[in-house]
Amino acid sequence: MKSFDIVTITVNPALDKSTHFKGLVAEQKIRCDEPRLDAGGGGINVSKAISRLGGTSLAVFTSGGPTGKMLEELVSKESIAYKAVEVQSWTRESFVAVDDNTNSQYRFGFTGGKISEEESNSILETITALSPKFLLASGSLNQGLSTDFYRKIAEIAKKSNAKLIIDTSGEALKKALEVGVYMIKPNVGELAKLIGVERLELEEVNEAAKQIITIGGAEIVVVSLGPQGAVLVTKDSCQFVPAPNVAKKSTVGAGDSMVGGIVWALSQNKSLKEVIRWGVACGSAATMNEGTQLFKYEDAKRLFDWLKDK
Template sequence: MAAILSIALNPTIDMSSEAEQVVPTRKIRTCNEKHHPGGGGVNVARVINMLGGAVELIFTSGGVTGILLEQSLDCTGIECRKIKIEQSTRLAHMIYEQQTGLEYRFVPVGPEVSQQELNLVLEQVEEFEGDYIIVSGSLPLSVPYDTYALIADIADRKNIRFIIDSSGEGLKCALAKSPVFLIKPNHRELEKLTGKRLDNNEAKEAALELVRNGSARNVVVSMGAEGAFLANEEGGLFIPASPVNVRSAVGAGDSFVGAMAFSLASGHAIQDAFRFGVAAGAAAVMTDGTELCKREDVLKLYGDILSKA
C-alpha cells in the first residue's frame, strides 16, 4: 500500500458535550463529555489509520493542551512527528442541544507559528518518502499564505501526489503556484474560491472549470445533504447523499478526505475512491460529537453506493 503523509499546522483538542438547552448568561450543565485529537490533518490521519492505511502525521504542539494532544495521539498508534511551538495548541468545543438537535461549535483561531517553527515542519516534509501528501485545515494566522504552495512544490519535486482540503488565501496560493492532484472544497468554500454565488449546477461547472484551467487534476465538491460531485478530465460524477440518521456533522469532510486518500493509496481508481469518500462522509454524520466515521459503517454505505452505480 502507498504511504501517506498528513500535515496539521493548526491542530486542536476537540471537546464535545450535550446540554438540554443553550441559553445566554446562565450556567449550562453538560453531559456526555468527550475529547479527541482533532483539526483537519489530525482527523485525516486518524481515519486513514482506522481503515488500515499507512500514514504518518506531522503536527504542531504547544503548552499543556499540546501535551494532551500528544497523549491522545499516542493512543492511536499513528506514526507522529511533532513540532514543538511556543504558543498553546487550541481547544475547540462543540455543544449538542438536546431540545432542538442543533450544534453549537466554538473554534479558536489558534496559536501563532513562527517562521523558525514552520521551517522545522518543512524540513520534516522534505524527508518524507512516499506517495501522497495531504494538507487539511486552516493555516495559523502568522503563517504566510503561500505555505501550502511551498509544500505542494516539495511534493511536485519529489513526484508525490498533493491533496489539499482548505480554504481562503492558502488554497488560492496553492492552486495558483503549484500542481495539485486533488482539492475538496465544500459548496461554500467553492463560492469563496470563485468569488461567486453558485447553485448546484453552477458549482459543478465551476469544479470542471478548475480542472480545465489546470488548477487541479481532480476537484471534489461536497454539497451537504445534496451529495458530492467529482470533476476531472474524464468529466463529472455526482453521487447523491446517502439516507442516514444525522447526529453530528463534525469531521465529515475530514472523514471524506481520509477515506478517499486511503482508497487511492490502496490502488483504486479515482471514481471508486470518490465513492468510498462519500460513504465515509455519510458514516461520519452518524456518530456523536467529535467522533469520526466507523469502519463498519463506511463499508456498509460503500456497498450501498456501489449497488446503485
C-alpha cells in the first residue's frame, strides 16, 4: 500500500443524512425533502477537510452492512484513499433535519454497533502496519471497545514515532494522555474535566492547558472557545485567534473541519500561528454551509486571509 503522511482513524463512522421540512408537529407525518447523503464520522470528516485544502490522507474506518458499503462509496466519490476494516454490525446512521419555518436544526445520532475483540484487534493491526508522520484518531467509541482503546493507539504511535492527534473526550481521552500524545483539541468544558475542575473562565484556559503539557499528556493543546475562536498552547507559547463573524447555517462538522485545517497546516510545516488560523478559518467556513457539507475551500481561504490581520 502507498505510504501516507497523514492517516485518520474512525472506529465509529456514520452515514449522514440531512434534509429540510416545514413545521414540526407531534404525531403527524412530517414531509421531508429528498435527503442529502454524506460520509461522516470524525476521522472521515478530517480526511475530507484535508482533501479540500489540496492535501492527501488515508482514511481508516470500520464498515459493516449495506450502510457501510454506501459509506465506502461516498468516501470514494470524495477521491479519498481509504482502508475499510470490515465488521459485522451495520455502520450507524445520523440524521440532521432543518425546519424551514423556524430555521431550527434537529440532530439525531445513533450509537455504533458492537465491535468484537477480533474486530478490535484487526483495527489495531491495520494501524500498526502503517507509519504516517501524523496519525489522527477522532470520534466516539463503539459498544464493545474498552475506554483504553485510544490508549492502545497512543502506544502504537509512540513505537512508530507518529505524531498522534486525538479528538475525543471523557475517559477514553484521559487514558490516552497517560501515554502521551502530540495534540488534543478539547473545548473549555472538556478541558476543565481533564484537569479535575468544575469549570474554567476564559482567562484560566492557558494555564489549564499548560498543566496537561507539563505532565507530558500532550505537546500541543488546542482549545475551542466556541464563538470566541480558539487558542493553541505549547509549553512556551500561546496563540489566540478570534472566530470571524459569519452567517451560520449549521455547526455540524465544524470541529472536524477545524482539526482538518490544523492537521493539514502541520503537515505543510506552517508556523503555529498559521496552524491555528487555518483551523479557525476551516471551522468557521464549515458553519456557512447547510447540513453535513463541511466547508468550501474558497470560504476557508478568504477567512484565513482576513484573520491574518487579527
